[in-house]
Amino acid sequence: xxxxxxxxxxxxxxxxxxxxxxxxxxxxxxxxxxxxxxxxxxxxxxxxxxxxxxxxxxxxxxxxxxxxxxxxxxxxxxxxxxxxxxxxxxxxxxxxxxxxxxxxxxxxxxxxxxxxxxxxxxxx
Numbered sequence: 821x822x823x824x825x826x827x828x829x830x831x832x833x834x835x836x837x838x839x840x841x842x843x844x845x846x847x848x849x850x851x852x853x854x855x856x857x858x859x860x861x862x863x864x865x866x867x868x869x870x871x872x873x874x875x876x877x878x879x880x881x882x883x884x885x886x887x888x889x890x891x892x893x894x895x896x897x898x899x900x901x902x903x904x905x906x907x908x909x910x911x912x913x914x915x916x917x918x919x920x921x922x923x924x925x926x927x928x929x930x931x932x933x934x935x936x937x938x939x940x941x942x943x944x
Contacts, residue, residue: 826889830897838866838902858920860911863904864931870903871935875942 842862877894886894908931915924 823889823892826893827897827900830893830895830899831901834870834898834901834903837898838904841866858915858918859923860907860915860927863907863911864927864934867903867905867908867931868934868938870899872938872942873902874899875939879942879944 845862845865874895877891877899881891881894912924912928915921915927
């Protein structure tokens with residue numbers, strides 16, 4: 821039961837951080853007068869950062885002598901709440917259905933390869 825609490829706490833923090841990225845992007849885009857783009861930058865950034873973090877946490881957990889509950893909090897909780905496969909899937913399908921095939925291909929390709937690269941750089 822204690823493990824569920826750690827996952828719950830980490831997931832809440834991760835979800836709030838994910839929301840913060842979206843809000844910062846909206847605010848920055850509005851104030852910086854960036855052109856509107858259909859490309860889902862906030863989700864890509866959150867997912868790649870989440871991959872980087874989970875790779876880092878798993879790679880260093882043994883050396884840090886983390887308790888299993890702490891590892892759950894950081895990986896399943898924090899990274900699980902921070903990253904978003906469902907939003908990625910929704911945005912991907914939306915790009916495809918609205919005729920933005922090249923953006924769809926770019927988004928899916930970047931998400932996969934940057935995510936794998938982010939984990940690879942931390943892999944022992």
